[in-house]
Amino acid sequence: MSGQKGQLVGYARVSSADQSLARQLEALAGADRVFEEKASAKDRARPVLAEMLAYVREGDTVLVKSPDRLARSTVDLLNLLSELKAKGVAVRFVDSPALDTATAQGTFMLTVLGAVAELERELIAERRAEGIALAKKAGKYDRAPKLTAGQVQEARERVDAGVPKAVVAREMSVSRQTLYDALAGRGRYAGLE
Incomplete structure (x- = not known):
């Protein structure tokens, strides 16, 4: 490539069909192409994500509003970032410019923040399970049978x-x-x- 930079490729995702992509699309307005997806990030089996990953080329930059729009778990986020980096593709997060993967500091910050977010999700799940166990023990958590x-x-x-x-x-x-x-x-x- 004769000094020309690659494309700016946007990726926007919400978890369900009834949620709006409007805020993300506004944040990605400068992208050359935007991939829009309505699917949970609990796993990587997302068709639009796969399409975007196949589309990007060396020198491109993927633009995402925030890290949680790209992946939900630290492992998935780091794997995606590693896969993109291996292709020569950088990632920029609109809400967090310090997390630019083109810099070593940005990659480090993403790793730390991702780990903290995952820890927080695990703690919330633990507290929820403890609360349900206590409620069941006190006889206050009794869901109705699914069948009449x-x-x-x-x-x-x-x-x-x-x-x-x-x-x-x-x-x-x-x-x-x-x-x-x-x-x-x-x-x-x-x-x-």
């Missing part, structure tokens, strides 16, 4: 008629374990008539 007594009876009749339990569970939109518990009268289904 009528649905359990219907399921019992269908199973007795030879319909596989897996099919009955799928058609009733419950797990097989829930169906097994309901048919056996275990857990929430004990004494349900």
Whole structure:
């Protein structure tokens, strides 16, 4: 390339179809091309992310509003950044210019911030689990059964008629374990008539 810089490629993501990309798209307005995705970042199996990764070339810069739009876990974020760096592609975060991967300081900061964010998510999950356990122990956390007594009876009749339990569970939109518990009268289904 004769001194010409690559493209500025934007990536915008929200977790669900009913969320708006508007704020991110506004922040990415200077990009030559923007990839828009409505999918959870809990894993990397995102089609638009894969398309963007295949599209970018050496010398390009990926522009993202914030690190959590690119990945949810530190491991995924660092893997994506490493993959892009290996292709000669830099990453810039609009909300955090100090995290520019073109600099060693930016890469270091991303690693530290990603680790802190992951720790925070794990602590929140631990506190939530502890709270649920305490509420259950105090008898305050009792979700209603997923199947009504009528649905359990219907399921019992269908199973007795030879319909596989897996099919009955799928058609009733419950797990097989829930169906097994309901048919056996275990857990929430004990004494349900």
